[in-house]
Amino acid sequence: MLTQLAIRDDVVKNQLIPSPAVQRLSLYLRRLEELARDGVGKISSRDLAAYLHLTAAQVRKDLAYFGQFGRSGVGYRVEPLIEELRHILGTDRTWTVVVVGAGDLGRALLRYRGFGSKGFEIVGAFDTSAEKVGQKFGSVTVRHTDELDEVLRTHDVKLGVIAVPTEAAQQIADKLCQGGVKGILNFAPTTLQTPPDVTVGPVDLAATLEQLSFRVSSGSVRSP
Amino acid sequence: MLTQLAIRDDVVKNQLIPSPAVQRLSLYLRRLEELARDGVGKISSRDLAAYLHLTAAQVRKDLAYFGQFGRSGVGYRVEPLIEELRHILGTDRTWTVVVVGAGDLGRALLRYRGFGSKGFEIVGAFDTSAEKVGQKFGSVTVRHTDELDEVLRTHDVKLGVIAVPTEAAQQIADKLCQGGVKGILNFAPTTLQTPPDVTVGPVDLAATLEQLSFRVSSGSVRSP
DNA sequence: CCCTGTGAACCTGTTCACAGCG
DNA sequence: CGCTGTGAACAGGTTCACAGGG
Numbered sequence: 469m470l471t472q473l474a475i476r477d478d479v480v481k482n483q484l485i486p487s488p489a490v491q492r493l494s495l496y497l498r499r500l501e502e503l504a505r506d507g508v509g510k511i512s513s514r515d516l517a518a519y520l521h522l523t524a525a526q527v528r529k530d531l532a533y534f535g536q537f538g539r540s541g542v543g544y545r546v547e548p549l550i551e552e553l554r555h556i557l558g559t560d561r562t563w564t565v566v567v568v569g570a571g572d573l574g575r576a577l578l579r580y581r582g583f584g585s586k587g588f589e590i591v592g593a594f595d596t597s598a599e600k601v602g603q604k605f606g607s608v609t610v611r612h613t614d615e616l617d618e619v620l621r622t623h624d625v626k627l628g629v630i631a632v633p634t635e636a637a638q639q640i641a642d643k644l645c646q647g648g649v650k651g652i653l654n655f656a657p658t659t660l661q662t663p664p665d666v667t668v669g670p671v672d673l674a675a676t677l678e679q680l681s682f683r684v685s686s687g688s689v690r691s692p
Numbered sequence: 693m694l695t696q697l698a699i700r701d702d703v704v705k706n707q708l709i710p711s712p713a714v715q716r717l718s719l720y721l722r723r724l725e726e727l728a729r730d731g732v733g734k735i736s737s738r739d740l741a742a743y744l745h746l747t748a749a750q751v752r753k754d755l756a757y758f759g760q761f762g763r764s765g766v767g768y769r770v771e772p773l774i775e776e777l778r779h780i781l782g783t784d785r786t787w788t789v790v791v792v793g794a795g796d797l798g799r800a801l802l803r804y805r806g807f808g809s810k811g812f813e814i815v816g817a818f819d820t821s822a823e824k825v826g827q828k829f830g831s832v833t834v835r836h837t838d839e840l841d842e843v844l845r846t847h848d849v850k851l852g853v854i855a856v857p858t859e860a861a862q863q864i865a866d867k868l869c870q871g872g873v874k875g876i877l878n879f880a881p882t883t884l885q886t887p888p889d890v891t892v893g894p895v896d897l898a899a900t901l902e903q904l905s906f907r908v909s910s911g912s913v914r915s916p
Numbered sequence: 917c918c919c920t921g922t923g924a925a926c927c928t929g930t931t932c933a934c935a936g937c938g
Numbered sequence: 939c940g941c942t943g944t945g946a947a948c949a950g951g952t953t954c955a956c957a958g959g960g
Contacts, residue, residue: 525955541920541959576796651901678717679715680877736941750930753930753943764937765942
């Protein structure tokens with residue numbers, strides 16, 4: 469396909485893409501999926517931007533990093549753009565994921581419907597507590613963390629989620645990296661030390677609330 | 693206190709602070725709390741930076757936006773800096789918070805220990821399902837969402853958490869804004885439309901995984 | 917004419933490098 | 939001497955403004 473080549477080209481050209489732009493790609497995709505559900509066939513950069521509180525130029529520039537997806541005088545066709553974005557983000561294929569920690573949060577993730585539709589399949593859940601091992605949440609049965617290594621290898625898992633207590637997080641991260649995982653979603657409020665080829669997506673709920681607290685108390689931040 | 697005045701001055705001077713800097717403040721605080729727990733009394737910008745994968749200059753500049761907290765030749769004293777950061781972030785006082793939605797995620801939040809220690813007190817949990825209303829999770833009993841308005845007013849709630857299905861999120865956001873909430877932590881994968889004086893902290897788990905997917909597949913993003 | 921794609925101008929945020937203090 | 943605080947230099951991202959295509 470031509471557009472695939474176009475994308476590959478950009479990557480090959482080593483034209484690095486600003487990470488804020490990549491983050492916005494997820495927002496675009498989410499909105500486009502809403503629009504598709506509502507039967508909307510095309511959208512202009514202006515309308516897409518307005519809904520997401522961004523500028524039209526920014527939307528166009530972000531998308532243009534990856535190819536020429538729009539049509540002059542028309543805008544972007546919703547369905548094809550969805551396909552493109554999924555391809556760019558890598559969610560047009562299925563990623564196998566493991567979740568480590570079956571506490572309240574881990575269980576919430578195991579039962580969360582949102583992952584499957586985005587191309588993520590949870591192939592294993594792990595915990596050290598004897599009570600939790602053997603229990604089934606969503607469609608996954610919790611195993612003992614000792615079996616983590618084996619599952620990582622047999623399923624060629626590239627993404628892992630850490631939902632264990634803070635004290636155990638680094639140790640689990642080490643196991644995941646050891647087992648070949650390249651991306652970690654970390655819910656433990658600590659900074660993980662990982663090799664440079666492993667990306668960590670930190671999700672610190674208390675820190676996020678803190679940020680709200682700051683903005684609400686002072687208001688003295690540049691708008692994002 | 694002098695440092696309080698110093699901070700007020702900066703704010704008054706309308707010297708706006710870069711939001712990435714404010715986000716890092718939470719990281720500094722988290723690390724300093726770890727250090728305090730380990731009995732460490734002082735830390736240099738270099739060591740703090742190294743642990744968090746940042747540069748020493750950045751740590752110094754971020755902190756200097758708010759005052760002169762360090763000592764030449766010594767570094768930063770851990771305990772006083774913790775106090776300063778809490779004051780800056782606004783978590784040296786208690787914030788009352790409501791959680792709307794008592795599904796898996798909402799319940800996980802209600803039972804999460806991490807909020808209390810950071811100065812956030814959950815004063816109400818709400819759901820529309822008859823099964824959930826009346827049940828108790830953590831220390832909070834779930835009420836019907838119809839009672840949300842009343843609780844917002846009687847407790848002067850400034851922060852709210854949305855953990856309801858996507859379709860209901862905007863409607864709940866409207867109720868929260870209506871009730872005087874100024875900060876919303878939004879777990880629903882949708883963009884909320886809110887008045888400009890309300891800050892939304894979006895937490896989209898699927899989108900965060902997508903970002904990992906992108907980085908793992910292509911690796912072509914500037915390092916954050 | 918409407919709307920995209922894009923170089924150029926602009927602005928924000930980061931890094932450098934050093935003066936100054938304990 | 940070690941380490942902070944900070945102006946100055948640099949780089950990364952965003953916005954502008956317009957050329958060009960349907």
